[in-house]
Amino acid sequence: MRKVPALIATAGLAAVALTGCAPAGGSSCTPAAPAGDASRLVQASGDFGKTPKVDFPTPLDAKKTEASTAIAGDGERIISNDQLITLDIALYNGTTGASVTSTGFTGEAASIPQSDLLPGMRDALHCAVAGSRVVAVIPGAEAFGEAGNPAAGVNAGDSVVAVMDVQDVYLSKADGADQYVWESGFPTVVTDENGVPGLTIPKSDPPKDLKFVALKKGDGAKVSKDSTIYVQALIADWKTREVTQSTWTSEGGAQPLPVAQLQAGIQDALVGQTVGSQVLLILPPAEGAQSDSTTVWVIDILGIQ
Structure with a gap:
């Protein structure tokens, strides 16, 4: 581009x-x-x-x-x-x-x-x-x-x-309808008025399997494996409970992501989601996490290129 x-x-x-x-x-x-x-x-x-x-x-x-x-x-x-x-x-x-x-x-x-x-x-x-x-x-x-x-x-x-x-x-933040999370064990996400997420990770051990849920459900276009999407994302380490990366605070801001180039677990979480959605993802090392610790992702889907 x-x-x-x-x-x-x-x-x-x-x-x-x-x-x-x-x-x-x-x-x-x-x-x-x-x-x-x-x-x-x-x-x-x-x-x-x-x-x-x-x-x-x-x-x-x-x-x-x-x-x-x-x-x-x-x-x-x-x-x-x-x-x-x-x-x-x-x-x-x-x-x-x-x-x-x-x-x-x-x-x-x-x-x-x-x-x-x-x-x-x-x-x-x-x-x-x-x-x-x-x-x-x-x-x-x-x-x-x-x-x-x-x-x-x-x-x-x-x-x-x-x-x-x-x-x-493109959207500046996920603007979809809030979704109730029925399953227990997920971190808690609270966003400020600008859409910046805050994250509270349980003190329990992380799940061993990949888990994801839509916290907000947008009404935009649907993400496919061939999509390049624009997102804001926050990544935290479950063990240390510290944020390791965030586009919300980085100079580059929202970033384009070719879905096909992402780790398999992230692809599973994003394909089928819609623009305007916010997705919470728990990614264990076996599913392609970038460290030997389970990571937590909060991803706002802002648009599809």
Whole structure:
């Protein structure tokens, strides 16, 4: 998979050191960057997912980031900066009209955390839905900063015009319905308001066999062995009762996992589960645990690539 152009990712990191007629995720969302006179002047014609024909008068600027929808989608909605998104991007110098960078619109859109985007791009995408084309006019301070990025052809004070095709929007946490766990012996999982799980492991000996249960049942697509899924996951050691790995606290955040490449026990736990589900898994060493101790996994299934 291609990554977002380094120009966008570097600038973004430096700047910050949903079904039916209504989009999934609900229709109540307040845009961070409403449409304005400047964004309405940007024309981005052509089919969604294909290289757009972009036209706008120059110089074009805005006091604050403005965003308009050129193509309306009906997929999952971006309601949090924590959501991983897949999109194609074309950036232009709004002052000169020159092209700055593009992902290429080749059908292999980049999946990225929003922290990698320019601040104005994040604002422009808030409330957008999968399947949408968003056009934005971003003042220099909300793009590459007051100094601009002369090496990329964006000087101090230059605005940026962004055309973004939102291919996919992934959940930020499991949002399925809570499920009652009938079987005893499982660890207890409690999540905070952001979805980050806390884990209490029983003081008893771990089970000798693989065990798993869905703590939340999502209503999204079903995971198959051929799927590549995006997940947040926490792993703890049963013996020490300590968390050994967590994407929730790591810099990389949600990660893509090809199911076919996972240990057999994890595959058994995930295949057949649905997007939006949270799965609790007890993995003994014999089932492919990464240590000689039984491990406990809490996996939020956020989407399927």
